[in-house]
Amino acid sequence: EHASGGDLRQRLRACVNERRRLSEGDVGMIFVQLCMALEYVHRSQILHRDIKAENVFFAATSLVKLGDFGFARHFSEPVLGNRRVAKSSLGTPTHMAPEVWRCGASRGGAESSEGGDGYGSKADVWSLGIVLYEMMALEVPFPGSNVREIGQRIRDGKFAPPPAAYSEDLRAICLRMLQPIPEHRPSAAELLQTPHVQRLIDAFERAVAHSDRVDSDTMALIRSNIADARAPCGDTSPCAPATHSDRSATEKSNAAAAAAAITHEGEVLKSSRGVWKQRYLRLANRALEVSASREQRNFNALSLNDVKRVAAGDGGVFTLYLRDGSLHRLQARNSEACAQWVQSIERAMGTA
Known part of the structure; x- marks a missing residue:
């Protein structure tokens, strides 16, 4: 960038x-x-x-x-x-x-x-x-x-x-x-x-x-x-270190490692102030990276930790609902591509 x-x-x-x-x-x-x-x-x-x-x-x-x-x-x-x-x-x-x-x-x-x-x-x-x-x-x-x-x-x-x-x-x-x-x-x-x-x-x-x-x-x-x-999450106090011997914690750690490896990318339209703009979207390392084109290295990154849920709509549109109450609307090239984006994001979030 x-x-x-x-x-x-x-x-x-x-x-x-x-x-x-x-x-x-x-x-x-x-x-x-x-x-x-x-x-x-x-x-x-x-x-x-x-x-x-x-x-x-x-x-x-x-x-x-x-x-x-x-x-x-x-x-x-x-x-x-x-x-x-x-x-x-x-x-x-x-x-x-x-x-x-x-x-x-x-x-x-x-x-x-x-x-x-x-x-x-x-x-x-x-x-x-x-x-x-x-x-x-x-x-x-x-x-x-x-x-x-x-x-x-x-x-x-x-x-x-x-x-x-x-x-x-x-x-x-x-x-x-x-x-x-x-x-x-x-x-x-x-x-x-x-x-x-x-x-x-x-x-x-x-x-x-x-x-x-x-x-x-x-x-x-x-x-x-x-x-x-x-309200950062996931850290450990030096005074009371968390244990990871329980099975649920291990499963969460393994799921997080697997999610980080999931990658999906492609061209989308992104709604900005009521205008749809051509963008290139990447899903990698539990983050969504948005840039003007595939070749451009200048991108904005959105951590999936900030995403509450993702939902598909009509016409290839899918919406990211953030934990702070805001949202991002994107449009894939067709309904099938939209479904692939939603499935990939949900898998990376561990909710699929």
């Missing part, structure tokens, strides 16, 4: 050159969108493994996009809570969590499986904490002249506190994210439930509602994401 607004590294570099800080409001708006994005990524059983300012992009609408999934990995098992599902030591040295360093030295992004007990989604939370710190301090908390020095500083865990120019709430969140023991860090879902981040979600919702640069389709997706963020 093209991000014409540049990346966060460019904005931070401009702040350094101009000897100014990002405002608390700007830091909060960027951070809350990244929290929402990361919670969705982890809920989709994906570890990003390279969260840094260079991989935070801005759309023309100023909305934030978490990108560059070159080091990311999709797992067939849940990655939430304190589960340790990976052992490859890779990423950007200044942003790698202590437990990732313990898995082996980074060699320019090459994977290694040396030592360590592995890591999970809390490693991404650490990396996001580094980004939050850098937005406030305009430098990383663990600098070094070489990889070995950076790794040693991260393992030692000593760094200057975030600048006092920012609120105590924001600084406290950053410090929680940079706890050296992963079990002491919040998950992305738990971050979204903290009072300060809930206030940031409210502020983000107000800002988007008053923007004249966000189209109706994007607005509907944002509202769905905000609804998810206010």
Whole structure:
């Protein structure tokens, strides 16, 4: 997806050159969108493994996009809570969590499986904490002249506190994210439930509602994401980890893994403000991706977690009813194609 607004590294570099800080409001708006994005990524059983300012992009609408999934990995098992599902030591040295360093030295992004007990989604939370710190301090908390020095500083865990120019709430969140023991860090879902981040979600919702640069389709997706963020599901508290020995939980996990593999795609018409527009629709990894054409990489994605039900109508039209009360109407080329879409979506949702 093209991000014409540049990346966060460019904005931070401009702040350094101009000897100014990002405002608390700007830091909060960027951070809350990244929290929402990361919670969705982890809920989709994906570890990003390279969260840094260079991989935070801005759309023309100023909305934030978490990108560059070159080091990311999709797992067939849940990655939430304190589960340790990976052992490859890779990423950007200044942003790698202590437990990732313990898995082996980074060699320019090459994977290694040396030592360590592995890591999970809390490693991404650490990396996001580094980004939050850098937005406030305009430098990383663990600098070094070489990889070995950076790794040693991260393992030692000593760094200057975030600048006092920012609120105590924001600084406290950053410090929680940079706890050296992963079990002491919040998950992305738990971050979204903290009072300060809930206030940031409210502020983000107000800002988007008053923007004249966000189209109706994007607005509907944002509202769905905000609804998810206010009540994220599927995570595990570090204080009371959920057990998965019961049969129903195992069956749900297996069903989710099978659903993620279901793929269906094709041309459809999409209703937007009463006008039917030609679109290309893909069903993959429990999400519906809508783009202008098959070749175009710029797409909007709707998680099936946000879909309450799908129903077929007359003339090849099928409707997606979202949990926030909104809906999307699409039209397949004929009734048979419509039935295939409905069946594929219901199978992916686990309701067929």
